[in-house]
Amino acid sequence: MTFTPQSSAQAHPLTHSNDTVIQVRDLHKRYKDIVAVDGVSFEVQRGEIFGMLGPNGAGKTTTVEILEGLRDLDSGEAYIVGIDVTKNPTRVKGMIGVQLQQNAFFDNLNLKETIELFATLYGSDMPAEEALEKVDLAERAKSQYKHLSGGQKQRLSIAVALVNNPVAMFLDEPTTGLDPQARRRMWDLIDNLRTDGMAIMLTTHYMEEAELLCDRIAIIDHGQIVALDTPQNLIDQLKTRGAEAVRKDGALTLEDVFIDLTGRSLVE
Numbered sequence: 001m002t003f004t005p006q007s008s009a010q011a012h013p014l015t016h017s018n019d020t021v022i023q024v025r026d027l028h029k030r031y032k033d034i035v036a037v038d039g040v041s042f043e044v045q046r047g048e049i050f051g052m053l054g055p056n057g058a059g060k061t062t063t064v065e066i067l068e069g070l071r072d073l074d075s076g077e078a079y080i081v082g083i084d085v086t087k088n089p090t091r092v093k094g095m096i097g098v099q100l101q102q103n104a105f106f107d108n109l110n111l112k113e114t115i116e117l118f119a120t121l122y123g124s125d126m127p128a129e130e131a132l133e134k135v136d137l138a139e140r141a142k143s144q145y146k147h148l149s150g151g152q153k154q155r156l157s158i159a160v161a162l163v164n165n166p167v168a169m170f171l172d173e174p175t176t177g178l179d180p181q182a183r184r185r186m187w188d189l190i191d192n193l194r195t196d197g198m199a200i201m202l203t204t205h206y207m208e209e210a211e212l213l214c215d216r217i218a219i220i221d222h223g224q225i226v227a228l229d230t231p232q233n234l235i236d237q238l239k240t241r242g243a244e245a246v247r248k249d250g251a252l253t254l255e256d257v258f259i260d261l262t263g264r265s266l267v268e
Contacts, residue, residue, distance in 0.1 A: 021044055021081055021168050021199035022042075022050070022067060022079070022168055022199055023078070023079040024063070025076055025077040025078075026039050026040075026075070026077070027039070027075075027078060030074055036223055037063055039223075039224060040063055040220070041225070042218055044201055046197050046198070047194055047195070047197050047199070048200070048215045048216065049190065049200045049202055049213050050202065050214065051202045051203070051204065051214035051218070054221055054262075058220045058221050058223070059222070059223040059224075063220070064170055064172070066085065067080070068093070069089035069090075069093050080092045080096060080167065083095070094164060095166060096166045096168045096170065097166035098161055099154075099158050099170065100157065100172050103153065103156075105156070105157075105160075109145060110142050111128075111148075111159075112128045112129070114145060115128035115131045115160065115163060116128050122163055126163050126165065132159055135155040135162075137152060137155055137156060137159060150182065151183075151185060151186065154175070154186060167198065168201065169193060169198055169199070169200045169201070170200075171200060171201070172203050173205060174190065174202070174204070187209065190202070207255040210231065210254060211253065211254040216228065216229060217230070217234065221262045235254060235257055238256060239252055243256060
């Protein structure tokens with residue numbers, strides 16, 4: 001599998017175009033004395049995998065939850081294909097797919113029954129077989145959820161998020177806890193979703209994953225985006241600042257960029 005970044009342009013909150021799926025303009029969110037999101041702006045295009053990386057408490061989760069219609073914003077604007085998330089949250093929820101790090105499905109339902117249940121909730125006519133085929137689980141259609149491996153459970157959660165044919169998919173640490181083989185199968189799946197034209201917003205704690213999968217990455221710290229570009233451009237910019245690599249071979253990585261910008265590693 002070859003991952004090819006599709007865009008190196010910086011995101012700007014401009015007038016919505018046919019290729020713009022997610023659009024955020026000067027987003028702010030405060031919890032009493034804590035500023036969670038402080039003037040965040042970016043766009044995600046069709047067929048783009050957009051990574052958002054940040055230390056714990058940096059504001060990435062709040063930003064994503066606002067886009068998913070789970071939290072209100074204090075000021076700013078957020079749109080999904082030009083539809084205001086604040087004014088039309090129900091409509092937006094019907095247009096997006098959300099894969100969570102933790103999922104709770106019925107242990108005794110088989111995969112086909114699970115997909116059919118969620119399709120009914122969404123009012124979708126997508127056949128269960130089609131959703132399972134997209135995530136390479138068609139052969140396990142009659143298997144119960146409790147008998148799946150960790151990687152298969154994560155792929156099922158994506159199948160469920162696909163039943164409404166979403167224009168955008170939000171993936172929250174989709175490979176956490178998976179073994180290397182299962183993680184790479186998940187990378188293949190995510191890359192295939194991008195080639196279908198879906199906009200994908202990814203949060204992850206794995207720098208290698210972000211570097212390989214993401215067309216562009218926003219690094220957020222203390223509620224503000226401190227860098228936004230392709231992984232390679234971010235690394236090249238670090239080189240021009242004269243940074244020294246920690247790897248023995250002298251190669252700079254996205255983790256070096258992250259530490260340089262935030263002063264800490266992603267998992268601290």
